Amino acid sequence: MKHYLQFNDLNASEYAYLFERATFIKNKFKAYEKYHSLSDRTLALIFEKASTRTRVSFEAGMYQLGGSVVHLTTGDSQLGRAEPIEDSAKVISRMVDLVMIRTFGQDKIEKFAEHSRVPVINGLTNEFHPCQIMADIFTFIEHRGDITGKTVAWVGDGNNMSNSWLQAAELLGFTVHVSTPRGYEVDQAVAGVNSSCYKVFKDPMQACAGADLVTTDVWTSMGYEAENEARRKAFADWCVDTDMMRAAKPDALFMHCLPAHRGEEVEADVIDGPQSVVWDEAENRMHVQKALMEYLLLGRLAFS
Ligand code: CP
Numbered sequence: 259m260k261h262y263l264q265f266n267d268l269n270a271s272e273y274a275y276l277f278e279r280a281t282f283i284k285n286k287f288k289a290y291e292k293y294h295s296l297s298d299r300t301l302a303l304i305f306e307k308a309s310t311r312t313r314v315s316f317e318a319g320m321y322q323l324g325g326s327v328v329h330l331t332t333g334d335s336q337l338g339r340a341e342p343i344e345d346s347a348k349v350i351s352r353m354v355d356l357v358m359i360r361t362f363g364q365d366k367i368e369k370f371a372e373h374s375r376v377p378v379i380n381g382l383t384n385e386f387h388p389c390q391i392m393a394d395i396f397t398f399i400e401h402r403g404d405i406t407g408k409t410v411a412w413v414g415d416g417n418n419m420s421n422s423w424l425q426a427a428e429l430l431g432f433t434v435h436v437s438t439p440r441g442y443e444v445d446q447a448v449a450g451v452n453s454s455c456y457k458v459f460k461d462p463m464q465a466c467a468g469a470d471l472v473t474t475d476v477w478t479s480m481g482y483e484a485e486n487e488a489r490r491k492a493f494a495d496w497c498v499d500t501d502m503m504r505a506a507k508p509d510a511l512f513m514h515c516l517p518a519h520r521g522e523e524v525e526a527d528v529i530d531g532p533q534s535v536v537w538d539e540a541e542n543r544m545h546v547q548k549a550l551m552e553y554l555l556l557g558r559l560a561f562s
């Protein structure tokens with residue numbers, strides 16, 4: 259049994275299969291072709307933080323594959339009333355085939371997985387957001403082809419998204435140019451990568467120079483709201499603007515996992531401009547996650 263708790267829980271060959279499978283599944287969806295590879299399977303979705311994309315993409319995706327979904331939040335389940343995570347894992351995993359969790363510490367999802375009888379998927383923790391990076395790379399491949407050898411500029415917080423980008427760079431052979439304000443650097447130990455897959459730049463403009471993809475995220479992630487004011491000051495110069503996009507390659511793409519704050523981490527002219535692929539990126543969450551759920555439950559399938 260495989261869990262998907264971090265980007266590097268799968269290898270490069272598994273990602274190559276998943277990207278091909280996501281295209282196969284997406285084409286069926288676009289052609290209104292019924293495709294029920296997970297009929298009678300049930301997915302539990304557990305949210306301890308807010309979500310729009312993750313909930314809709316997993317829920318709609320599972321229904322489209324012929325399965326069904328149970329949705330739980332901290333507020334409306336015993337998770338919010340201190341039932342031990344081990345007990346929750348033992349109970350929930352006896353009744354469903356697959357579990358997705360969005361929570362705070364990575365330790366919590368690891369503990370859940372340790373006591374689960376079924377595969378567990380990370381739908382975002384403080385440390386990682388692997389499903390989003392899978393969608394981002396799939397989107398890059400759709401628009402520009404292979405990401406191997408390319409340069410991704412990360413402008414902003416050293417957070418769950420940047421940690422997952424670093425893991426992807428190490429695994430798939432590209433480089434991340436990281437620029438964060440002082441005090442918000444990426445933590446190599448948390449990402450668990452060696453230093454050859456990324457380079458650090460003080461100036462966000464330099465990080466963007468020659469990049470194939472420029473990407474950013476909110477200044478304040480969920481769970482860090484108490485730091486909001488300090489972050490607004492510290493991050494003021496880490497706003498992706500048209501000058502940064504001009505410093506990147508002429509055909510560079512712009513990505514943002516969303517939700518976005520125009521005028522903070524990105525200018526409206528960039529996110530709503532011609533190089534932005536944020537809507538494809540959001541839609542592709544559903545297609546790659548359908549491929550992922552199918553893979554965790556059924557393994558590699560024939561393309562017919
Ligand atoms: N990008 C992303 O995970 O969005 P939600 O928080 O809306 O799920």
Ligand code: NVA
Binds near residue numbers: 419476478479480515
């Ligand atoms: N880094 C952001 C991503 C939201 C999808 C957060 O954790 O809130």
